[in-house]
Amino acid sequence: MFKTLKDLEIDGKTVFIRCDFNVPIDEFGNITDDRRIRSALPTIRYCIDRDCKVVLASHFERPEPGKFEEKYSLYPVYKRLDTLLKIKKELYFDDSKSGEVISKRALELFEKLEPRDVLLLENLRFDPGETKDDLEFAKQLSQFGEFYINDAFGACHRKHASIHAIASLYDKEHKGAGFLLAKEVNFFHKVLENPSRPFVAVVGGSKVSGKLEALNRLISKVDKIIIGGGMAFTFLKAQGYEVGNSLVEEDLIDEARTIMYKAKKNKVKFYLPVDVVVAPEFSDHTTVKYLPSQEIPEEWMGLDIGPASTRLFREALNDAHTIMWNGPMGVYEMEKFAKGSIKMSHYIAESHATTIVGGGDTADVAARAGDVDEMTFVSTGGGASLKLIEGEELPGITALES
Known part of the structure; x- marks a missing residue:
């Protein structure tokens, strides 16, 4: 059986959380149902309360890999998350529109993270390595966390880099399920x-x-x-x-x-x-x-x-x-x-x-x-x-x- 977030010694560490923010958005770019974002909040808040530096990642829809398209950006998710999370520290997002998940700007923002800060990466599927379960892309993602937490139940049936390959880079003491994922599986x-x-x-x-x-x-x-x-x-x-x-x-x-x-x-x-x-x-x-x-x-x-x-x-x-x-x-x-x-x-x-x-x-x-x-x-x-x-x-x- 997998470990859950509460089984891991994450206090003061950097934590990479794979979320599922693939939410419905209307033609005007407005989120019409934010249940998936709300469902991830307990896991994110638990890490913040333990003075962690938190990095969030998710896919959204099916963009053409390697190409930035505004309609596939996680920017609307970032805005809604900022409203829902209500953290006293910073929520960062790379809005450079580079089409890169691990962009120069994202790395700069990660370097400046302090305890209780949160960074949301751009749509994982902008990188071709995500859907190919590419180990090299997984290694690049793993630099964003000493611990890996999967809280994306909705994507767990897919063999993608941020779901499958990345987990192989962490031992059992440094990876586990978020509260939402554990709840879904147990239920x-x-x-x-x-x-x-x-x-x-x-x-x-x-x-x-x-x-x-x-x-x-x-x-x-x-x-x-x-x-x-x-x-x-x-x-x-x-x-x-x-x-x-x-x-x-x-x-x-x-x-x-x-x-x-x-x-x-x-x-x-x-x-x-x-x-x-x-x-x-x-x-x-x-x-x-x-x-x-x-x-x-x-x-x-x-x-x-x-x-x-x-x-x-x-x-x-x-x-x-x-x-x-x-x-x-x-x-x-x-x-x-x-x-x-x-x-x-x-x-x-x-x-x-x-x-x-x-x-x-x-x-x-x-x-x-x-x-x-x-x-x-x-x-x-x-x-x-x-x-x-x-x-x-x-x-x-x-x-x-x-």
Whole structure:
């Protein structure tokens, strides 16, 4: 098992913290959801309180390596962090727009750091070495800290230099997990290994292929599975229904049948939408109909679960003691097709169960529905949380343990 921040003797040292500040930003450069920044604050403040010199690093989106683009700069994160952190000392940021992570200016700022000062580096992905897991780039990053702390759960499933290669440069006494990362891993492990029952998994999203391993593992863990989103149509097709132009992964129809068979064999109740919101095209201005799942017209496509499905799913959630939700129920980005996802979010939030929300789109739905504060736990990592559910080892975690 990895060490956590509290297990390390960091007092008065320089600490390099890998954060996940990959936050949504609108067309005007304003941060629309700062939960990931807020989630990192306990780890940062803990280091500041111990008179550390703190260096923060994160990726943001997918810029072209080696080229500075204003829209991919961490400058908006720096401004928000400055507001949230409220430190009496300095928060520094290299705003030279050089396109370099380890720029001359960044090194100058690092040299002048005093205890309790904080330096935020520019977007790690501006350097080609980050996504290549380049050891040389990792060595350059390691000069910013006697200790390495990984608090970027949302990026732990990626084998990148600041997540994976850099950890190999520190021994176990000088590397560990931040509070957020430790909390995420412990929470998922506890829920999957020893949940309060009935344990219900609500699984949505567009494709079965992205959730195949998770579904296969959940069947042996849960008491009920509720399926929504585009992936439901592959299961409906596997049951012999005609689904029109709805999204179907033809090559996974047999796999869908196998999953339903395993559920029946394990006495896991398996719920699919009984009605859907259908439209002739994927558009905000199109005509919509509410139809039973068996009656989707040939040229139409299902884009959300219908009202009867939401009522059915609500009944299925009524006795739940643990609910794990990963994936929206429809194309929630469009208002016409968002009702199913929003209602499911409300139902999950209103339940008396322990509720775990996977990151990414699922967390976005919960935020849009105004339910985040009502959930027991909202993960900061969609892809990483899915890999944990699948039982896969995350490169970021194994690197801390080795």
